[in-house]
Amino acid sequence: MFKIIVLGIAIISGASVLASNRLAEQPDLNSVPSGVVLGVPASISARNPPQININVQGSNGLINHAPNVVTNIFHVQEGTLFFDHVQADMAKSYVPSPVINTSVDMRVSGVVERTRVTQTFVNPSSEWVDATYVFPVPVGAAVDELLMTIGSRHIEGQIQIKEQAIKTFNQAKQAGKKASLVLQKRPNLFTNQIANIGPNERIEISITYQNTAQYADGEYSVRFPMTLSQRYAVRADNVADSVSDTEAETAEVEAIDTSDMKQHEVDFVLRLDTQSNATQIHSTTHVIESHAIEPGVYEVMLSQDTIANKDLVIKWRSAQDNEPMVAHYQQQVGDAVYGLVHIVPPQTIPELQPKHTIFVLDSSGSMHGSALTQAVQAIRVGLTQLNEVDSFNIVDFDSDARALWKEAKLADWEHLQEAQTFLANVDSDGGTNISDALQMSLTTLKGPDDQLTQVIFITDGSIDNEAALIEQVAGSIGQRRLFTVGIGAAPNAFFMEYAAMIGKGTFTYIDNVDDVQSTMTRLFAKLIHPALTNLQLTLGDESRLEALKSIEVYPKVLPDIYHGEPIVLSYRYTGYLDTMSSDLEELLVTGQMRVAGEATSIQLPLTVNLIGSDPNSFNLFGSDPNYQAKGLNKLWARAKIKEITTWPFTNTEYLPEDLVSIMQNQITETALAAKIVSKYTALVAVDVTPTKPVDMQSNAVDVANAKAAHLSRQHQAKLQQGQLPQTATPMGLLWILGWIGVAGLIAHFAANGISLIGRK
Amino acid sequence: MTTLKRHWLTAGLLMIIAFCWGQAGYIVAKAQLAQYLISDAWQQGVLSQTPVKPWGWADTYPVAKLTINQSEPLYVLAGASNRNLAFGPVLLNANLDELSQVDNTQAFNVSIAAHRDTHFALLELVEYGDSLRLDTGKESLSFVVDDLLIVDEKYLSVLDVDDKQVITLITCYPFDALSSTTPLRYVVRGRLVEKSVS
Numbered sequence: 001m002f003k004i005i006v007l008g009i010a011i012i013s014g015a016s017v018l019a020s021n022r023l024a025e026q027p028d029l030n031s032v033p034s035g036v037v038l039g040v041p042a043s044i045s046a047r048n049p050p051q052i053n054i055n056v057q058g059s060n061g062l063i064n065h066a067p068n069v070v071t072n073i074f075h076v077q078e079g080t081l082f083f084d085h086v087q088a089d090m091a092k093s094y095v096p097s098p099v100i101n102t103s104v105d106m107r108v109s110g111v112v113e114r115t116r117v118t119q120t121f122v123n124p125s126s127e128w129v130d131a132t133y134v135f136p137v138p139v140g141a142a143v144d145e146l147l148m149t150i151g152s153r154h155i156e157g158q159i160q161i162k163e164q165a166i167k168t169f170n171q172a173k174q175a176g177k178k179a180s181l182v183l184q185k186r187p188n189l190f191t192n193q194i195a196n197i198g199p200n201e202r203i204e205i206s207i208t209y210q211n212t213a214q215y216a217d218g219e220y221s222v223r224f225p226m227t228l229s230q231r232y233a234v235r236a237d238n239v240a241d242s243v244s245d246t247e248a249e250t251a252e253v254e255a256i257d258t259s260d261m262k263q264h265e266v267d268f269v270l271r272l273d274t275q276s277n278a279t280q281i282h283s284t285t286h287v288i289e290s291h292a293i294e295p296g297v298y299e300v301m302l303s304q305d306t307i308a309n310k311d312l313v314i315k316w317r318s319a320q321d322n323e324p325m326v327a328h329y330q331q332q333v334g335d336a337v338y339g340l341v342h343i344v345p346p347q348t349i350p351e352l353q354p355k356h357t358i359f360v361l362d363s364s365g366s367m368h369g370s371a372l373t374q375a376v377q378a379i380r381v382g383l384t385q386l387n388e389v390d391s392f393n394i395v396d397f398d399s400d401a402r403a404l405w406k407e408a409k410l411a412d413w414e415h416l417q418e419a420q421t422f423l424a425n426v427d428s429d430g431g432t433n434i435s436d437a438l439q440m441s442l443t444t445l446k447g448p449d450d451q452l453t454q455v456i457f458i459t460d461g462s463i464d465n466e467a468a469l470i471e472q473v474a475g476s477i478g479q480r481r482l483f484t485v486g487i488g489a490a491p492n493a494f495f496m497e498y499a500a501m502i503g504k505g506t507f508t509y510i511d512n513v514d515d516v517q518s519t520m521t522r523l524f525a526k527l528i529h530p531a532l533t534n535l536q537l538t539l540g541d542e543s544r545l546e547a548l549k550s551i552e553v554y555p556k557v558l559p560d561i562y563h564g565e566p567i568v569l570s571y572r573y574t575g576y577l578d579t580m581s582s583d584l585e586e587l588l589v590t591g592q593m594r595v596a597g598e599a600t601s602i603q604l605p606l607t608v609n610l611i612g613s614d615p616n617s618f619n620l621f622g623s624d625p626n627y628q629a630k631g632l633n634k635l636w637a638r639a640k641i642k643e644i645t646t647w648p649f650t651n652t653e654y655l656p657e658d659l660v661s662i663m664q665n666q667i668t669e670t671a672l673a674a675k676i677v678s679k680y681t682a683l684v685a686v687d688v689t690p691t692k693p694v695d696m697q698s699n700a701v702d703v704a705n706a707k708a709a710h711l712s713r714q715h716q717a718k719l720q721q722g723q724l725p726q727t728a729t730p731m732g733l734l735w736i737l738g739w740i741g742v743a744g745l746i747a748h749f750a751a752n753g754i755s756l757i758g759r760k
Numbered sequence: 761m762t763t764l765k766r767h768w769l770t771a772g773l774l775m776i777i778a779f780c781w782g783q784a785g786y787i788v789a790k791a792q793l794a795q796y797l798i799s800d801a802w803q804q805g806v807l808s809q810t811p812v813k814p815w816g817w818a819d820t821y822p823v824a825k826l827t828i829n830q831s832e833p834l835y836v837l838a839g840a841s842n843r844n845l846a847f848g849p850v851l852l853n854a855n856l857d858e859l860s861q862v863d864n865t866q867a868f869n870v871s872i873a874a875h876r877d878t879h880f881a882l883l884e885l886v887e888y889g890d891s892l893r894l895d896t897g898k899e900s901l902s903f904v905v906d907d908l909l910i911v912d913e914k915y916l917s918v919l920d921v922d923d924k925q926v927i928t929l930i931t932c933y934p935f936d937a938l939s940s941t942t943p944l945r946y947v948v949r950g951r952l953v954e955k956s957v958s
Contacts, residue, residue, distance in 0.1 A: 185923060365819040366841040431819065462819070462839045723913040724873065725840055725852070728932035730940040731784045731877040738780035745773040752766055 103267040104224060110273070110327050111342045111568070112631055113211040113222055116145075120204050123197040130173070133192045136225040137209050140642075142634040142676040143190055145208035146683040148180045157182065157683035159675040161668060165682035169193065178687040180205055184677050210634040210676075215344060215566040221315040224268065268312065270300040276318040285313045326589065331632040336574050338632035341589060344566040345531035354389040355454060355528075356408055356447040357382070361423075362459035364398040364432035367487070370726075372428045375458045375487050377516045382456060383419060385524035386411035393445055394419055397437035398430035408447035432463050435472060442476040453480040454505070454527055460487050461495045467648070467656075469495070473502045481505045481560065483523065498646055504533075504560050529563035532591035537569060550574040554639035561591070570636040637674030641667050787846070791878035794847035798822050798835040806897045811838070820844045823851050825895040826872065828886065828929075833895075834879050836872055849874035852919060852930070856896045869921045870894060870901075873930040876946070880931035883948055892927055892950040899957055903927045903950030913943050925952035 106115040123129045137143060146157025157180065160168065165181060172179035173195035181193045190207075197203055213220045272281065275296040282288070287303040300314060327342040359379045363372060379394065386392055391408040392415075395401055404422050409415040441455045461484075463469065473482060482503025484496035487510055500507040506526075510519050535558040537551075551573040561567055569589075644666050647659060654662050664680055671678035794814065801814035802822040811821040824836040826849060840850045852871035874880035892903040903926070910933050911918060918928055926949055933946035 191923075365817075365843055366839060369842040371842065430817075460841065462841060724911075724916065724918070724930055724945045725845065725850070726842070726913075726932065726941060727845060727873050727875050727880065727930065727945070728937070728940045728942055729787050729846075729875050729877045731787050732936065733938045733940065734780040734784040734787075736938060738777050738784065741773050741777035741780060745770065745777070748766075748769055748773065 101267070104269070106222065106224065106268070106270045108213055108222060108270065108272045110275070110329065111213045111215070111220065112329060112340065112635075113213050114208065114631055115141075115211065115224065116206055116208040118204060118206040120202060121194060121197060122202045123199060128199065129197045131194045131197060133194070135192060135207070136189055138211050138223050138225065140638060141209040141211040142638040142674070143182060143184070143207060143209045143683070144634050144674070144676045145206070146180060146182050146192075146685050147206040147208075148178070148685040148687070149204035149206070150178055150687060153687070155685045155687055157685035159672060159677070159681055159683055161672070162680050162682045165684040168684050168686060169195065172686040178203065180685045182207060182677055182683040184679055184682070190677065210631045210638075212340070212342070212568055212635060215342075219315045219317045221313055222270070224312040266302075268302050270298075270314060272298040272300060272316065274298070274316060274318050279316050279318050281314065281316045283312065283314050285311060288314065329632060332576065333633045335576070336572050336633075337576070338636050339571045340632050340635055341537070341569040341571070342566060343532070343535075343561060343569075343589070345561045345563055354387075354391070354448070354451055356451045357386065357390060357392045357527075358395065358408070358441045358445060358447070358453065358455045359383075359392065360395045360397065360437050360441050360455060360457040360459075361426060362398075362432065362434075362437075362487075363396050363426050363428045363430075364462075365429055366432060366460055366462040368428045371460055371487050372426070374510060374516055375485075376423050376426060378458055378485060378487070378510060378520050379423060379456075380420070381517050381520040382524060383411070383416055385521065385528075386416075388412055391448055391451075392419075393447065394422060395437050395440050395445070396422070396426050397433055397440075398428070399433055401433065401436040401440050403440055403445055406446065408445070432459075434459065434463055434469055435465075438469065438472055438476070442473070442478070442480055442482070449479075452530060452533070455480055455482050455503070456485060456523075457482060457496075457499075458485040458487060459496070463495065466495045466498075470498055470502055473499050477503050483508065483527070485510060485520075485523070501555070501559070501646070502557055504557065526562050526565070530560055531563050532561040535559070535561065535567075535589065535591040537571065537589050552640070554636065554643050556643060570632070570639040572633070572636050633674050634676050637670045637676055640670050641678055644670070788878065790846055791848075791875070795835055795879075798837070798848055799833075802835050802897075809897070814847075820847070820850075822848075823856055823896070825897075827893040827895075828882060829890050829892075831882055834874070836894075840873065845873070845875055849879050849929075867921050867923050867925055869919065869924075869926050869928055871919050871928040871930065876932040876935050880929065881935065883929060883931050883946060884935045886948050892929070892948075894927060899955060901927070901952060902954040904953050905948055906951045907947075907949035909947045909949070911945050911947055913945055915945075918945075918947050918949075926950060927952075 101120045103118045104115065105118070106113065108114075117135070119133070121131060121133075123131075144159075148155045148157070158165075162183065165183075169179050169181040176196060178197070179195045183191050183193075185191055192205060192207065194203060194205065211222075213222050215221075271293075272279070272290075273296060277292075277295055279296075279298060281290045281298060281300055288300055289303050290298050290300040293299050302312075326344075328339065330337055330339045332338075359382060361375055361379060363375075367375060383392070388411060390411045392411050393408045394404040396404075404419060409418075437457075441457070447453055480503075482500055483505035484500045484503075484507045486496050486507065497507040506523075508519060508523050510516055537553050537558065551571055553569055553571040555569070558569065559567055644663055647654075647663055667678055668680040671681040677683055798814040799822075801812040802825060805812040805822060811823075813821050819841070820837045820839045822835040823838045825833045826836050827833045834849050836849045836851050837844045837847060838851055840852050844850045849872045852873055856870070876883070886905055886908070888905055888908065890905045892905060894901045894903070909918075918930065929948040929950075931946050932942050933944040934942070935946070
């Protein structure tokens with residue numbers, strides 16, 4: 001189907017290109033039939049004027065991304081069609097990929113996932129080539145290993161500070177050595193640059209990352225982003241970005257032989273250790289085959305060779321009882337112990353308890369218009385979700401805050417009516433004084449204190465003193481819980497997400513008015529069933545285990561666990577694992593569950609799985625020496641880096657002007673210690689022997705990823721959910737209506753004569 | 761038709777005309793006049809190096825000056841709300857303070873949205889190779905237009921920072937549509953060509 005769409009678009013584009021007057025001046029272009037645009041893109045592009053980029057496949061996700069993109073990029077200014085989205089340099093033309101094969105070896109034990117992606121790059125041309133390959137990884141994965149194989153030689157990548165790694169890479173590239181450099185572009189998007197691939201040469205690059213399996217609705221899942229490499233570009237000379245260079249370059253573009261062109265194939269093997277004989281495995285995206293290779297261990301493969309165009313998702317389910325399920329893994333790395341705790345709440349729905357809800361409504365000037373309508377509607381939906389035994393209150397704030405009542409009232413008919421009247425009279429104006437509203441809802445407003453108090457805070461978050469407000473939330477949250485709901489075209493999601501994190505709640509974004517009902521219903525369905533609150537990871541006997549005092553747990557503020565939503569904690573302490581004794585019992589996870597209306601403290605059993613120290617219990621990669629178990633320290637480092645990135649919003653310790661460099665140092669240090677790629681660190685591998693004659697020029701090949709932009713949206717969406725702002729006024733309509741009025745008046749006068757005084 | 765009825769009809773039609781054109785005029789006047797006040801606030805802000813509100817009760821302040829080709833400069837406001845859009849283009853996602861810190865390799869994407877009928881009506885005429893200049897008070901950034909696209913309103917990727925230094929101007933599309941709610945957005949993308957201290 002996809003192919004057909006692409007073909008259709010290519011034909012349309014080809015036809016339009018031919019039809020355009022501007023291009024008709026290019027004589028040789030007229031002789032190119034549109035079909036060839038698909039088959040031999042390189043040769044076409046070589047003859048095109050530099051301004052025309054016809055991105056045949058992929059179109060940077062615009063075509064693939066059908067549900068959200070209704071139209072392609074056309075602007076009929078001069079009868080030209082434009083398809084390419086990313087085209088800062090205008091001299092790109094397209095050649096088939098030098099990647100021909102990808103093999104994926106994924107191993108999952110419990111919830112710990114380790115994936116190795118091996119790609120073979122073949123240069124089909126007779127030129128020396130540099131390639132850049134953009135590859136997506138699941139959000140939260142830690143890339144920590146790079147292995148370059150040339151013939152029988154293996155070169156392992158070193159983790160280095162980014163600037164240094166880039167320098168190392170560039171030096172090797174200049175010297176004609178084969179080199180590979182892995183950089184993090186975004187938390188879930190990495191690039192791999194390979195320098196000096198010789199004519200018809202083959203290089204194998206393996207990249208390994210560490211991740212955790214996701215859990216939702218009773219099922220675990222892993223995702224492998226398979227949207228690899230569908231769009232390619234080559235350029236004749238060095239990467240230069242200025243426009244003036246482009247025309248000269250274009251002339252030198254040489255068509256690369258495409259007869260060798262192959263589809264990009266993916267081999268995939270998953271080794272899944274669930275320690276349960278009754279595991280059901282399925283995929284929602286691909287046809288898979290699975291079989292048990294030993295009790296509790298399964299091998300999963302794709303049923304047919306797969307062309308990489310869709311993410312692969314594999315899900316599995318094991319039997320589960322009604323107790324909270326806790327998985328705990330530990331691993332010794334150097335002089336420190338790393339651990340991972342994964343808590344899944346019981347599947348049975350707990351009995352309903354009366355609860356106390358405070359709605360907070362932002363009615364400041366910035367909420368003017370549809371944002372306020374949405375916010376009020378959200379509260380109205382929220383009110384319908386309350387039971388008669390629940391109590392509630394509403395706070396409305398702009399320059400100052402006003403509460404509906406001094407004390408929370410039961411959600412009976414009379415009080416709901418009062419609330420509706422209150423909402424009907426809300427008007428948007430004035431400033432955004434969030435501080436007063438937080439003060440009121442988190443501390444001063446009275447309510448039934450023995451019940452769980454949930455504050456639903458609805459705002460667009462357009463404020464400028466984020467850090468102070470976060471501090472206020474941290475200081476006054478007490479036993480209450482803060483849930484932020486974002487409204488409007490571009491809400492300040494950063495603030496709202498961190499406020500909710502500190503307030504042990506969640507952040508919800510409401511996209512548009514139509515979604516208010518479903519989103520609020522979903523939020524309330526969750527809020528009704530808190531499974532475990534006041535979660536703590538504590539130490540038993542501190543005097544006996546001095547080392548445990550050095551424990552660092554991420555995330556720092558442990559969230560509540562809601563029905564159906566698991567959490568993952570990573571910790572580290574200085575010390576040694578003693579597998580003989582049971583030191584680990586010193587580590588306790590406690591939480592509160594409500595049983596028959598009473599808050600009951602419970603202690604979760606921490607059954608320990610060791611990683612790496614005992615070959616029989618939990619060795620991720622068996623006897624393969626290249627695959628030695630490693631991972632919990634990487635996951636911990638990843639969690640710590642994530643925490644560090646929240647510092648701009650939570651920082652109270654450092655001077656703001658120092659913060660950026662302190663964060664950079666901390667991230668660099670953490671990443672280097674765990675040997676993972678981060679914003680400030682990179683992996684680089686350099687072959688010792690130069691293979692390319694230094695005086696020869698390499699061609700640069702951008703092996704960009706067709707859907708990289710689409711995938712990265714998943715990450716970005718967290719930061720910038722919603723839609724692009726509505727930027728039209730009704731002016732045109734008003735103007736026309738005015739003219740219709742004039743026409744009516746003229747018609748009226750024509751029929752009755754121009755007499756304003758009238759006749760007797 | 762009685763005389764009375766005729767008078768009512770005349771008066772009614774006149775009122776409709778007055779209302780419609782009045783509203784349209786109000787939108788234009790608000791958009792134009794606000795820019796004058798904002799330009800004063802901008803001058804003060806540049807001098808004092810602090811955000812200056814254009815009027816006392818304003819919920820926003822100018823963060824940059826945007827010049828499209830040779831046209832009158834537009835003052836870009838902080839805070840992407842509908843209210844602010846009536847007064848000027850608004851900054852969507854980038855923190856302009858960070859711009860002065862980025863080196864020549866670090867990617868950024870300054871996204872600005874404005875109404876298609878007022879401030880960004882001129883985007884319709886923008887062509888490839890046109891120049892866009894953004895003055896942040898500290899620096900002057902020159903961009904050259906290298907991409908024009910029409911996307912769905914959900915297509916947030918235009919706000920992504922990939923590996924380039926770009927500016928992204930967004931307005932509603934089509935330009936001459938009557939409806940004020942359209943699912944399409946017109947996007948002008950410019951690539952940084954020059955950066956200088958202003």
